[in-house]
Amino acid sequence: MHLVIVGNGIAGITAARHVRKLDASARITVVSDESDHPYSRTALMYLYMGDLQFAHTKLYEDGFWTKNRIDLVRDRVLAVDSSAKTLTLRDAQPMSYDKLLIATGSVPRFAGWPGQDLKGVQGFYDLQDLDRMETDTAGVRHAVVVGGGLIGVELAEMLHTRGIGVTLLVRSAWYLPAALPEEEGMMVNEHIRTCGIDLRLETELAEVLPDSSGRVRAVTTSRGDTIEAQWVGIAIGVAPNVAFLEGSGIETDRGVLVDEHFHTNIPDVYAAGDCAQHRTPPPGRRPIEPLWYAGRVHGATAAFGLCGQPRAYAPGVFFNSAKFFDLEWQVYGDLNTTLADDERTLYWQHPTEDKAIRLNYTVGDSARNASSLTAVNVMGIRYRHDVCTHWIEQGTDIETVLQNLGAANFDPEFTAQHEADLVAQYNRQAGRTLTLERTRGRIRSLLPLSR
Amino acid sequence: MTTAPFRLSADRPAFDQVPTYDPSLSLTGNPAYHPSTAQKVALVFVGIGALACLVGWASGSGFGGALLATVVIGFGGGGMAYAWLTYGQGHAGIHNHGIMFSAQQARGHFGWLWGILLTGLYVLVYWFPQYLTGLIAVFDPISNALGYPEGSRQWVMYGSFYSLAVATMGVRAFLKYRHIRYQKIRTVSVVFFQLVFGYSLPYLFVLLDQPELYLHYFWPLDYDGLWPDTFGWMPMAALIFGAAMIFIGTPVLTYFFGKRWYCSWVCGCGGLAETAGDPYRHLSDKSQRAWKIERWMIHGVLAFIILTTLMLWANAQWGVLGPIAAGFKKWYVFFIGLMFAGVIGVGFYPVFGSRVWCRFGCPMAAILGLQQRFFSRFRITTNGGQCISCGNCSTYCEMGIDVRWYAQRGQNIVRASCVGCGVCSAVCPRGVLSLENGPRDGRIGTPQNNLIGDLDIL
Numbered sequence: 066m067h068l069v070i071v072g073n074g075i076a077g078i079t080a081a082r083h084v085r086k087l088d089a090s091a092r093i094t095v096v097s098d099e100s101d102h103p104y105s106r107t108a109l110m111y112l113y114m115g116d117l118q119f120a121h122t123k124l125y126e127d128g129f130w131t132k133n134r135i136d137l138v139r140d141r142v143l144a145v146d147s148s149a150k151t152l153t154l155r156d157a158q159p160m161s162y163d164k165l166l167i168a169t170g171s172v173p174r175f176a177g178w179p180g181q182d183l184k185g186v187q188g189f190y191d192l193q194d195l196d197r198m199e200t201d202t203a204g205v206r207h208a209v210v211v212g213g214g215l216i217g218v219e220l221a222e223m224l225h226t227r228g229i230g231v232t233l234l235v236r237s238a239w240y241l242p243a244a245l246p247e248e249e250g251m252m253v254n255e256h257i258r259t260c261g262i263d264l265r266l267e268t269e270l271a272e273v274l275p276d277s278s279g280r281v282r283a284v285t286t287s288r289g290d291t292i293e294a295q296w297v298g299i300a301i302g303v304a305p306n307v308a309f310l311e312g313s314g315i316e317t318d319r320g321v322l323v324d325e326h327f328h329t330n331i332p333d334v335y336a337a338g339d340c341a342q343h344r345t346p347p348p349g350r351r352p353i354e355p356l357w358y359a360g361r362v363h364g365a366t367a368a369f370g371l372c373g374q375p376r377a378y379a380p381g382v383f384f385n386s387a388k389f390f391d392l393e394w395q396v397y398g399d400l401n402t403t404l405a406d407d408e409r410t411l412y413w414q415h416p417t418e419d420k421a422i423r424l425n426y427t428v429g430d431s432a433r434n435a436s437s438l439t440a441v442n443v444m445g446i447r448y449r450h451d452v453c454t455h456w457i458e459q460g461t462d463i464e465t466v467l468q469n470l471g472a473a474n475f476d477p478e479f480t481a482q483h484e485a486d487l488v489a490q491y492n493r494q495a496g497r498t499l500t501l502e503r504t505r506g507r508i509r510s511l512l513p514l515s516r
Numbered sequence: 517m518t519t520a521p522f523r524l525s526a527d528r529p530a531f532d533q534v535p536t537y538d539p540s541l542s543l544t545g546n547p548a549y550h551p552s553t554a555q556k557v558a559l560v561f562v563g564i565g566a567l568a569c570l571v572g573w574a575s576g577s578g579f580g581g582a583l584l585a586t587v588v589i590g591f592g593g594g595g596m597a598y599a600w601l602t603y604g605q606g607h608a609g610i611h612n613h614g615i616m617f618s619a620q621q622a623r624g625h626f627g628w629l630w631g632i633l634l635t636g637l638y639v640l641v642y643w644f645p646q647y648l649t650g651l652i653a654v655f656d657p658i659s660n661a662l663g664y665p666e667g668s669r670q671w672v673m674y675g676s677f678y679s680l681a682v683a684t685m686g687v688r689a690f691l692k693y694r695h696i697r698y699q700k701i702r703t704v705s706v707v708f709f710q711l712v713f714g715y716s717l718p719y720l721f722v723l724l725d726q727p728e729l730y731l732h733y734f735w736p737l738d739y740d741g742l743w744p745d746t747f748g749w750m751p752m753a754a755l756i757f758g759a760a761m762i763f764i765g766t767p768v769l770t771y772f773f774g775k776r777w778y779c780s781w782v783c784g785c786g787g788l789a790e791t792a793g794d795p796y797r798h799l800s801d802k803s804q805r806a807w808k809i810e811r812w813m814i815h816g817v818l819a820f821i822i823l824t825t826l827m828l829w830a831n832a833q834w835g836v837l838g839p840i841a842a843g844f845k846k847w848y849v850f851f852i853g854l855m856f857a858g859v860i861g862v863g864f865y866p867v868f869g870s871r872v873w874c875r876f877g878c879p880m881a882a883i884l885g886l887q888q889r890f891f892s893r894f895r896i897t898t899n900g901g902q903c904i905s906c907g908n909c910s911t912y913c914e915m916g917i918d919v920r921w922y923a924q925r926g927q928n929i930v931r932a933s934c935v936g937c938g939v940c941s942a943v944c945p946r947g948v949l950s951l952e953n954g955p956r957d958g959r960i961g962t963p964q965n966n967l968i969g970d971l972d973i974l
Contacts, residue, residue, distance in 0.1 A: 075905070108906035115548045115614040118622075121907040124924070126803060203547075226613040228550045260607060357904050386902055388945040391609025391695070395902070395947055447947030450900025475899055475950050477941050479697040 066091045068371060069152060069162035071142045073097035074106060075357055076338025077168030078124065079364030080371065081135050087372040093134065094160070096152070098141035099191050102127055106170075107357055109195055110219045114226045119192075142169075145313040147331045164371050167310070167321055167329075167336040168364065171303035171355050180273030185281040186297040189216055198223075198298075205229050205295040209284050211270045212300035213240050218253075218389045220298040221262050232263040232292050234270055244385070245394075246402045248412055249421055249444050253389050256419055260390045265290075273297055303355050305340040318342055320353050326375040327367035335371055337363035347378060349399045356385065382454045392419050397453035398440030400425060408439065411463070411494070413487040420445035422487050426463040436463040446483065447475040464499055467491055471504035480505075548614030558598035565590020572654035581657040592684050599688035608695035610943050612798075612912070620866070621795050627866040635863030642854050645670040662722050678788065679715040682707055685791035692794070698938050698951070702781055703790065710787040729754050732782050734762045736821040737880035739853055743825060743845075744832035762880075767887055773953055774894025775884035776936020783880075785873060788862065789914060790937060793870025797939065800869035800916035807916065810876050810933065817852055818882040824848050852877060871914045875933055885932030893953040895960070896929035896940065898922060902948045909940035909949060923948055930960045 068084055070077040073095050081093050095103075104122040111117040130137055141155040145165070152160045173188020175181050185201050187194060202208065202224065210220045213235030221231045239250025240257065257264050269287040276282035283293045305320035316322045316330040320342030327335045338360040343352045354363075362380050369376040386395045400423075404410060407427045414421040423442040429435040437460035441453045452473040456466050470484040485501045492499055551559070568586035572578055603611075620626035640648050648670060655673040658664075664672050686707035693699030713732040722728050727749060735741030741758050769777045779786045789797075800806075827841035861873030874881050888894060896919070903926070909919035915933045919940045922929045929940075929949075941949040 105905040105907060107904040108908075111906065111908065114612075115546070115617040116612040117907055117911055118616045121911040123907075124905050125921070128804075226548045228547075256607070358901060361901070384900075384902070386904075386946040391607040393945070393947055447899070447950070450902055454900070475897075475947060477696050477698040477938060477950060478952070479701055481697070 067163045068093050070095045070166040072168035073103040074170045076360035076364040078103045079361050080368045083365050083368030085133050094136045096138045110223050113223045147314045164333045168338045169306040169340045171339040172306045174302045174304045183275050183281045188299045202296050207294050208296040209294040210298040215387050216300035234268045235266050236269050256392045325377040326370040335367045337367040382457050396442045398457040400440040400442050413490050438466050448473045449475045468502045474505035546614045546617045555601045558594050561590050561594025573650040576650040578654040578656045583654045595684035596687045603691035631866040638859040638863045681792040682710040682787050689791050689794050705781045706787040709782045710784050714784040734758045770887040774936050775888045779935035780937045789870040796865045796870050797914035798911050802916050802918045813876045814882045818879040821879045875915050889932040897950050897952050899948045902946050908943040912939050912943045
């Protein structure tokens with residue numbers, strides 16, 4: 066079997082690795098126009114900031130790919146002929162395949178603003194964007210970043226390290242409202258501001274204005290302000306990178322439409338990662354999941370289908386993480402920013418530091434008299450993936466969770482622990498007298514919890 | 517800033533080569549470096565300290581302690597002030613920005629220059645101290661107070677510089693990692709052991725007309741600690757303490773805490789690496805090839821010192837193997853004790869990173885490593901499936917461990933060489949890594965469940 070994977074991002078590469086594990090004889094070719102070797106897209110910002118060099122971001126040493134017989138081809142797929150099972154490449158001769166995995170990721174989304182094509186206006190997704198940004202931000206005094214998502218704050222931090230002033234335009238009242246409740250969002254707002262960023266909330270980009278050379282000179286906002294800026298970063302989101310599939314017979318909507326095995330409408334053609342769109346997403350999941358962690362499970366799951374052992378997509382309890390300047394964030398479970406009717410929230414925030422813990426739980430029916438944990442959200446504190454997931458999966462009673470909450474703490478040794486504060490807060494709110502029975506540092510006490 | 521570290525063609529960037537940061541000798545060639553006026557003033561103080569060294573070296577006089585005061589205030593005061601201005605302000609957090617553009621920290625001209633200078637200084641201190649007479653004289657106030665004999669006063673100079681570096685850069689490390697209590701406690705510990713056990717106590721013993729004992733070094737790092745000769749002059753209590761530490765204390769402590777109890781909390785070599793070496797920690801080689809060389813080399817040195825020690829005792833007891841033992845001894849002292857531990861170990865900081873000796877040479881680290889790998893409760897836990905493969909952990913591992921290789925598979929990290937500095941955990945942007953002591957069951961390998969269905973991960 067010759068498997069061709071289009072795209073060497075996390076979905077494509079995870080698929081390649083798993084196909085190799087499942088089928089020692091498969092011929093595996095990965096085609097990418099972005100880089101010779103797979104690297105970590107999430108580390109792009111560190112290249113610009115000078116924390117890392119490109120070699121550091123490679124997932125494995127170069128010899129790894131030869132050893133595992135995964136052929137890496139640097140080329141661009143221009144078109145897919147799914148009836149002849151061939152790919153048209155930009156540089157090389159057409160390539161035939163027995164099975165195909167489309168893992169082409171995303172492209173930055175633009176909203177059609179006047180002036181969005183000016184020099185110095187760009188999105189930030191791949192190495193070529195990084196290269197452009199490196200060139201175009203040289204000598205820039207002030208920049209505008211548009212978008213209140215993860216890439217927006219990354220761009221702000223990146224520019225900040227180069228001594229470039231940054232105005233960050235965010236449409237909502239607080240940062241990342243789709244994922245963060247108001248309290249945490251406000252904490253992030255404040256954190257970003259104290260890092261020296263001019264954060265403008267409830268403000269959108271209206272127009273990008275040119276100078277005489279066709280480069281961005283300023284932007285205007287929905288509030289009517291004009292901001293001088295020599296560079297503009299667009300980070301309002303991404304869209305699946307599927308334009309090249311037009312006319313291929315592979316069915317697309319916004320992304321490539323796939324079933325629970327990441328199979329498209331065409332036999333032997335699969336799609337995974339950012340570019341895939343579930344016809345029927347699993348409960349709680351969106352049809353398109355442009356997330357690193359999702360891409361990884363997509364790729365692994367698709368590999369089973371490609372090897373004739375299809376498995377249904379089962380991503381498990383949702384989790385995510387990010388870092389906003391110096392503020393770390395982790396979430397486990399489906400964190401409803403607007404609580405469901407039977408849902409309650411318990412929130413503790415440190416009085417002076419950027420630290421917070423939130424537990425969401427459903428109020429149990431009187432028969433069971435139990436309240437189940439639904440989500441854990443931590444800011445500036447690290448929690449254990451396995452413990453949180455286990456509690457959420459099991460619908461563990463909130464009071465059991467609280468009494469054992471130290472078991473979830475994953476901060477470095479000697480870090481001040483705040484679980485007792487959360488328990489105290491619960492006791493005040495619920496008129497209870499619980500005590501924290503487990504603190505961090507007793508791994509043995511974790512064992513009954515890990516599977 | 518006008519310097520663009522990446523100079524790449526628009527359509528096919530050569531990203532698989534190391535990006536070409538600007539290796540300019542200019543301090544402002546680094547686009548992520550924006551020193552304030554205060555920082556520049558602090559750097560001027562450091563420069564004055566260096567100038568005082570030059571004046572002493574050239575003039576052959578310490579000017580009655582004036583130069584010594586200038587060196588301490590310049591290097592120590594200036595260095596600490598610079599660290600405070602750089603890392604003590606604003607939000608605490610990991611800010612490794614610009615390191616890869618730095619001519620000094622990323623093997624640019626400055627890095628090589630500094631490496632050659634350090635290496636040269638070591639060569640002079642060890643074998644040609646007569647060329648350093650003036651520099652040694654700068655430390656005469658201390659040597660005189662101790663009644664240190666002429667001809668070995670270079671060691672007072674060396675020990676003083678060493679301790680000054682650990683103290684000054686210790687303040688830097690403390691401030692750089694001030695948001696992590698583990699780092700603060702560990703830094704205080706390692707600086708304390710250098711300043712007290714590695715400097716003050718030995719000289720106090722000298723003042724009291726006792727042997728100059730370094731009680732935090734044991735055989736085989738202190739290679740002659742168990743040699744027959746040593747039994748001739750070392751107090752019995754110190755001998756028993758040293759032997760008890762290596763044969764009983766070390767296995768017990770390593771079982772409970774991993775080798776970090778020594779390598780990054782106590783040891784003087786580790787102390788210098790964690791403080792003065794911190795700016796160069798990312799220069800360690802992460803390749804599998806380097807790991808292979810490391811295993812052969814460090815265990816080779818361990819075998820070398822064990823063999824040498826056994827032969828010296830065989831000769832002392834039964835009068836056999838004398839010439840061979842003497843040869844082994846001579847070559848061990850020269851190649852391992854001086855060249856490797858001293859010259860290469862520190863001189864190569866700006867080129868090969870801060871732990872070259874600890875990783876490839878130290879026989880104490882070899883013993884601790886074997887214990888840590890096979891009989892210890894210590895591990896670095898990987899937090900489920902949270903790894904994003906960014907590479908910060910591997911990059912900033914001073915021991916050259918490819919931490920990410922394990923983390924991105926959801927595996928715990930149990931490696932002989934890990935000194936438990938905790939920086940992988942510190943630089944991780946997603947809270948994936950944590951140093952822990954715990955039950956040995958399930959310490960190594962892929963966790964039963966890596967939390968993304970029952971699929972293996974990358």
